Amino acid sequence: MKDTLATAKHFVERLPGLAKDFFHYSIIGYFFETKSFQDAFIYTKYWAFIWGNIFKLVIRLFFKKGPVAVVRFFMQYPWILRFLTATKLLRRLTKGRKGAYLESTALVIHAIAVLLVEKLEEVIYQPERLLINEDLVPPEIAMAMGLNVWLVEGMGILLPFLNSEACLGFIDEAENAGMNPDSCSFVKSAVGMVIKNQQPKGCAMVSSNMPCDAGMASYSYIEKQFDIPTYRVDVPYNFHNERAEKLFVEDLKGMIAFLEKHTPGRMDWEKLRDICEKRNYMMELELELWDMMRVSPAPLASEAIWLSHLFLFHWFPGNKFSIRLYERLVELAKKNLAAKIPAVENEKYRAVLWNPPFPQFPDIFNLVERAHGITLIMDSMSYNHHDLIDTSTPESMLGGLAKIIMDGPMVRHTRGPAENYLDDIFRCYKQFDLDMVWIANHVGCKGGQAMNGILREKCREMKIPLLVLDYDLLDPRIVSHEGMMKQVDDFMETVMKPRQPLPAL
Numbered sequence: 001m002k003d004t005l006a007t008a009k010h011f012v013e014r015l016p017g018l019a020k021d022f023f024h025y026s027i028i029g030y031f032f033e034t035k036s037f038q039d040a041f042i043y044t045k046y047w048a049f050i051w052g053n054i055f056k057l058v059i060r061l062f063f064k065k066g067p068v069a070v071v072r073f074f075m076q077y078p079w080i081l082r083f084l085t086a087t088k089l090l091r092r093l094t095k096g097r098k099g100a101y102l103e104s105t106a107l108v109i110h111a112i113a114v115l116l117v118e119k120l121e122e123v124i125y126q127p128e129r130l131l132i133n134e135d136l137v138p139p140e141i142a143m144a145m146g147l148n149v150w151l152v153e154g155m156g157i158l159l160p161f162l163n164s165e166a167c168l169g170f171i172d173e174a175e176n177a178g179m180n181p182d183s184c185s186f187v188k189s190a191v192g193m194v195i196k197n198q199q200p201k202g203c204a205m206v207s208s209n210m211p212c213d214a215g216m217a218s219y220s221y222i223e224k225q226f227d228i229p230t231y232r233v234d235v236p237y238n239f240h241n242e243r244a245e246k247l248f249v250e251d252l253k254g255m256i257a258f259l260e261k262h263t264p265g266r267m268d269w270e271k272l273r274d275i276c277e278k279r280n281y282m283m284e285l286e287l288e289l290w291d292m293m294r295v296s297p298a299p300l301a302s303e304a305i306w307l308s309h310l311f312l313f314h315w316f317p318g319n320k321f322s323i324r325l326y327e328r329l330v331e332l333a334k335k336n337l338a339a340k341i342p343a344v345e346n347e348k349y350r351a352v353l354w355n356p357p358f359p360q361f362p363d364i365f366n367l368v369e370r371a372h373g374i375t376l377i378m379d380s381m382s383y384n385h386h387d388l389i390d391t392s393t394p395e396s397m398l399g400g401l402a403k404i405i406m407d408g409p410m411v412r413h414t415r416g417p418a419e420n421y422l423d424d425i426f427r428c429y430k431q432f433d434l435d436m437v438w439i440a441n442h443v444g445c446k447g448g449q450a451m452n453g454i455l456r457e458k459c460r461e462m463k464i465p466l467l468v469l470d471y472d473l474l475d476p477r478i479v480s481h482e483g484m485m486k487q488v489d490d491f492m493e494t495v496m497k498p499r500q501p502l503p504a505l
Contacts, residue, residue, distance in 0.1 A: 204258075
């Protein structure tokens with residue numbers, strides 16, 4: 001009884017703070033803050049679009065499957081309820097942004113809502129064609145076979161955007177099942193979700209030997225739990241040669257044969273050609289966007305660059321909505337460029353982020369924009385120098401996809417000589433005329449940490465300001481948000497000499 005009363009008292013005491021927080025992140029709170037009718041219209045439009053997609057999923061499920069199915073669906077996948085706070089994410093990431101830059105951020109968040117609903121509907125209505133896919137194995141081949149791809153690590157990226165503690169229970173579950181507490185929280189979150197039966201099962205699974213030992217080991221747990229046919233593609237260690245490409249193309253052919261045997265999918269080379277051509281078009285649009293990002297001050301930044309690539313190229317390449325998003329991003333960048341309007345009004349520093357970004361604290365980019373004028377221009381997950389896929393023959397398409405897989409961001413940077421990791425950083429630094437390099441020093445990535453000493457020496461020689469920012473990819477218990485912000489603040493004070501402190505959370 002005493003515990004119940006204490007809990008009730010604690011809740012009542014928190015009510016004023018909860019009410020204030022609700023108002024701040026509501027659309028009404030935005031109206032009170034913004035000074036522009038145009039910005040209010042942009043924000044309201046995308047706020048309504050996001051809620052519209054959420055309601056569409058629920059209403060369609062209600063009428064197609066009935067109310068009992070709706071309840072069962074949310075009981076099976078309770079994490080979906082986190083997406084009811086998607087407009088709060090919109091509010092957080094657009095704070096202080098205006099015009100085309102505001103719209104670019106809102107557009108990317110809206111795209112995630114649209115395409116995630118599309119993916120969830122595939123899980124609901126076509127479970128027999130669902131393929132469980134590792135995030136570093138591009139989905140084009142499976143899509144061309146008429147299969148619906150579910151990235152088992154996908155929610156480990158998206159859920160922490162909405163709530164920084166969303167994956168903690170899954171991480172703990174994986175550790176309780178025997179995964180090393182020192183291993184990557186990203187792979188542990190995927191394993192934990194599978195163990196707790198909160199991932200769709202699928203008819204087969206494709207994984208790989210990428211990007212690290214923890215990633216490979218995680219699929220032993222997942223395969224055991226799912227008990228479905230599994231194929232592992234094997235990227236050669238030395239992949240920058242013709243022999244490796246030919247070897248890996250044969251591996252992809254083996255994957256196709258495996259999928260035709262164990263799934264209802266059948267290879268359609270014309271469909272693969274169409275997907276690859278549309279992916280090429282997406283890539284051309286992205287390169288056009290990158291060219292404009294070389295201008296200082298940049299016309300767009302941050303989520304318009306890194307989040308769009310992370311979500312759309314890895315999960316929805318060639319999708320018509322993905323293409324439309326990139327077309328619109330290019331339009332917005334051109335608009336700002338023509339009007340000489342910078343994305344970040346007080347841009348003072350241009351930065352690249354190396355290693356995976358901060359899913360449990362994406363707000364940091366917005367905060368440092370407003371506090372220090374730091375513009376995030378590029379990140380390692382987006383930056384690449386892939387060739388367009390040659391779509392003339394099935395063999396050439398597989399060869400193009402093989403190169404993309406082997407030269408993926410967390411593949412080429414975590415194997416082979418140190419140059420695979422270092423050269424891209426300095427090439428990117430020069431290409432975009434940057435002022436600093438940020439290293440996202442994920443404590444669960446031992447391979448990445450091993451490179452920091454060499455990188456420090458190289459940056460010291462080249463007089464490049466380097467921030468090695470300690471954090472954990474999905475677990476804010478390791479390094480708090482305040483701790484991450486303090487590292488930035490200290491770096492700016494001691495190295496870049498800022499004019500004002502970081503704003504409060």
